[in-house]
Amino acid sequence: MKSQEIMNILFSVADMTGFDNTCDTLKCGQADKEVKKAAVTMFPTVNVIKQASEWGADLLIVHEPLYYNHMDKHSDDPVELKKRQLLESTGMTVYRYHDHSHIARPDMISIGMFEALGLAGDYEYETDGLIRYHLKVEITPRDLAALMEKRLNIKHLRIAGSIDTPCRVLSGKFGSPGGVGRELRNDKCEIILVGEVCEWADCEYARDAAQLGYKKAIITMGHIPSERNGMMYIADILKEKCPDIEVKYLESGEVFDYT
Template sequence: MGVTIQEVIDRLKDSGPDTVDGVDGLLFGDPDAPVSGIVTAFSATHRVLRRSIALNANLVISHEGIFYSHRHEQTVPEADSVRRDKERLIEEAGLAVYRCHDFVHRCRPDLITRGLIRALGWESYLVKESPEAGILHLPKTTLNRLVQRVKERLDLPYLRVAGDLSAECSRVGILVGYRGGGRTAIPLYEGEGVDAVIAGEGPEWEAPQYVKDAAFQGKGRAYIALGHAESEEPGMKYLAEVLGRSFPCLAVHFVPETPVFRVV
């Protein structure tokens, strides 16, 4: 008999810290069913689910919630038609969907943060890791050149930036997902001496506004907003590599998505 869905889940649970009381868990599917293939994704969008079916992968590992909320509710009275159509696709295709959020963030190093740093090609510049942030010491550059490097490496059509594009940058903080708020980002500037923070997202009136004031005061600080998915997708690609090494008999695919927003 081949590898079961539960065996893949156990691999994720056994190799990392305890995730009790978190959001990780099997949302759909039979844990005893054999795995025909695995797809990892930032979110199991309708497109990702269709792609999984085409790849003959019956186990989809989604970092974020699949029904537009952090916590998964099994039954929703009068569920929206978008959710109903998505549920129908999952059930008719016999897909198993596993939420893998807490595990990858609680690993040391955080697999999502490390995945982004790997995608940027900056592993050799990593000087410090905390549970929430990675600190890099890069060759001196300008904010503008740093932004262009990030866009090129992550293949992003645009970035949102606060700060003087001509300012020099060397020490950089990395914050993935929703860690880009003031509580996590602002202390990095003076506490860690960073010139710029590269973050997924956070309230716009917190760290970006802080950087705007800092720039007005003549302090060369910057904030680069990647977007939540754009900051965490590389980590789920990294997870696919990890699972591929753990289960060499299985086809493991990472399926990216297009950006949620467009500039018009």
């Protein structure tokens, strides 16, 4: 199968009507490259590019940009230049797969994340794409965070707000989304799972709300851990839809180290 044919299968999951400026384009290599091995990752770090090339990937599918901006414009900055040269030397074809995964209904990244928690519950879908997960059994943000560290293999989670109050509703704000403050103020919202968050506005709101007796908490996961199970889920979908190619998820690792 050719790279573009594989991507067209993945792109077909979303109705992109009215969305004419997607970042989900060919970033490097050839659209008609024949693919036997496809690697999927969250962030195309230098090490992921090397790993994919060593594995023999013909196609690399990435959720996040190569060059630190949404549309992947790149410059003569030495880091960007060396990364580009490395990538071109591998001969791999690289496509971004971001917008389609989020615009699909339901949002594929959110579903992959909630499923990876392994907790029984029911989905609630908002028209703007936000998903809430209503747990069958209540859990405190503290216990949930500990469970997430284990099940999602996250180094360090941070919790703001009502840390020891049993909750039932999880709102998915994975990655670096807008609208965390709006969701916090929604009566349905109890715990928000977020990748990156604005501490001074959203976390302080959650803290004040908790100190006033409300059931409001934010669990901050970090960007990569908050979306990578979504890309693993997409790698599994690709395996099902394209059984003749080898598909492998490559781990980019978290961006932060800790003392």
